[in-house]
Amino acid sequence: MIQLKDIEKVYRTDRIETVALADVNLTVGEGEFVSIMGPSGCGKSTLLNLMGLLDEPTRGTIQINGSPIARYADRTLAAMRNKEIGFVFQVFHLVSDLSVLDNVQIPLLYRRMSNGERRKRAEEALDRVGLSARIHHFPSQLSGGQQQRVAIARAIVGRPRILLADEPTGNLDSQMGDEIMAILGTLNREDKTTIVMVTHDQQKAAQTERIVRLFDGRQVN
Amino acid sequence: MLTHYLVLAVKVLLRRKFFTFISLFGISFTLLVLTVVAALFDHSFGPGAEEPRQDRTLYAGRAIMYGPHNTWSSNGGFKLFDRYARDLPGVERLALYQNSHTVHSYLDGRKVSSGLKRTDDEYWRILEFEFLEGVPFGTADVAEARFVAVINRATRQRIFDGRNALGQTLEADGQRFRVVGVVEDVSEMRSVPFADIWLPYTTAKTDGYKREIMGDWNAIALARDQAAMAGIHDEFNSRLLRVELPQDGYQAIVAPFETQFAGFARLMPTADHKDPESQVWRMVALLLSLALLFILIPTVNLVNINISRIMERASEIGVRKAFGAPSRTLVGQFLVENILLTIIGGALGFVLSILVLRGLVQSGLFTYAHFTINLRVFAYGMALAVVFGLISGVYPAWRMSRLNPVQALKGGPR
DSSP: OEEEEEEEEEEEOSSOEEEEEEEEEEEEOTTOEEEEEOSTTSSHHHHHHHHTTSSOOSEEEEEETTEEESSOOHHHHHHHHHHHEEEEOTTOOOOTTSOHHHHHHHHHHTSSOOHHHHHHHHHHHHHHTTOGGGTTOOGGGSOHHHHHHHHHHHHHTTOOSEEEEESTTTTSOHHHHHHHHHHHHHHHHHHOOEEEEEOSOHHHHHTSSEEEEEETTEEEO | OHHHHHHHHHHHHHHSHHHHHHHHHHHHHHHHHHHHHHHHHHHHHSOOSSOTTGGGEEEEOEEEEEOSSOEEEEEEOHHHHHHHSTTOTTEEEEEEEEOOEEEEEEETTEEEEEEEEEEOSHHHHHSOOOEEEEOOOOHHHHHTTOOEEEEEHHHHHHHHTTSOOTTOEEEETTEEEEEEEEEOOOOTTOTTTOOSEEEEGGGSSOSGGGGOSEESEEEEEEESSGGGHHHHHHHHHHHHTTOOOOTTTOOEEEOOOBOHHHHHHHHSTTSOTTOOSOOHHHHHHHHHHHHHHHHHHHHHHHHHHHHHHHHHTHHHHHHHHHTTOOHHHHHHHHHHHHHHHHHHHHHHHHHHHHHHHHHHHHHTSSTTOOOOOOHHHHHHHHHHHHHHHHHHHHHHHHHHHTSOHHHHHTTSOO
């Protein structure tokens, strides 16, 4: 499903060169639930961004569903992210001016689809995360846990085969964190969604099938 | 998708009230000034009710007589046009008229000031006045110097209390005239048809004007068709080379037949007054430069505000990119927002323009003027608003679309 080969990511400024990732080789199979762990600054989020085609590696190749990604045009990468990948962020990143329903519809705006179909799919996604009663609320009117559930609904509304979650429980208390983990677990089991989750939390990572550990930008076993 | 963008745009504009106010003020004020200026130009030079055949009418008035040491600038004299503009090839009708000047008469101890214009009979055939009463004076009236007058509605009101004026007499310029016609008021800004009282030119107190090369006379030439206009212009210019000039150091005279706008352009400091060819391009270049400069200042301001406004929404841009928005689509989204803002600003500008123009009419600053925002000016204004929106939105939107999604999610470039 996701294959990273000899990945290196270097950030360069005028004076400093920072190696964020080096010699990363990782394959995530279809339907797997993988967590990435490691201390702060070890390159976990960078790795997730590369898998999500939000950033380009300095060296190495990425394959998504067997297609190698090599300097794709903006439009092609955008289309792949839209169809294949859903994102859940630690700080939710909901658009404060839009209602819950409108936030969830965002990925579908970039597909050919009628307004009615778009709304129906968004309502279904919100139903799956238990927020049907809050569709006309605005993000500021929701708790952290509810906002993250909206973010998950937004991530799954386009029915992507891959879900990338960057510390999805990092800003939540343990009970809300457990609720989010339960939703992710259900998506993985029932929909066979491939999930890669960055986390600091050993307990949460233990709920996934496999843990990939990073230290100073390198994989450790 | 457009509905989504519009809903979001409205919410963003309502959330950032101060920014919205500043932007709308800049846009609407700029458009207000441009629209009012355009309406004034349109009112002065556009096709008016009295001048419906402007597309084939040429005007001569302003004359420059010069030599190595002297320059004399005024209108042409009666002799200049009477002797040299008659029988120009391609001219269907030629009319001569004097500039309007103010005369005072006293009525029951009241001083009544009026704009008086002396014309020939052809004047009434080239121009089309709306007669409320009677008819214009004709060929025989002019030839026999009959003391007859055409007055406008306002003069009828002032002198005859609005009652029927036909056959009544009035005093003008120290002479008495019998009213033969009453016309609707014409705006002071339309210099060719404007006056309060029109008299046959032959009723002037002296005939000294008949010998003057320079004076306060104008000529209107109605061409047979538009194709004949260039020939009329050229032929009159070549005839002017043969004009007998006064012996005190003058070598040439320039008084071209041209459109009213070209005549106005000739008055500008940018014009080459001694060149009989059209000076319109200089005028247009000046006006466009001024308009561009005037638009540029709020545009740069709007670009700055837009950049900070858009960059504030870096996280939203990151989310949209992460979920599959191509850069071009995002540019489109922010342009929609900006164009919506400028259209609202444009609409506000138009409402303000209507109020300002109404205020100008009521102030009496321009006698008998009735400014209106016609469809042409409205269309130009709206087109300008959209261009304004595009110009001020394209650069910020383009900069935003270049943001790396990861950078955007972190809050924009550092």
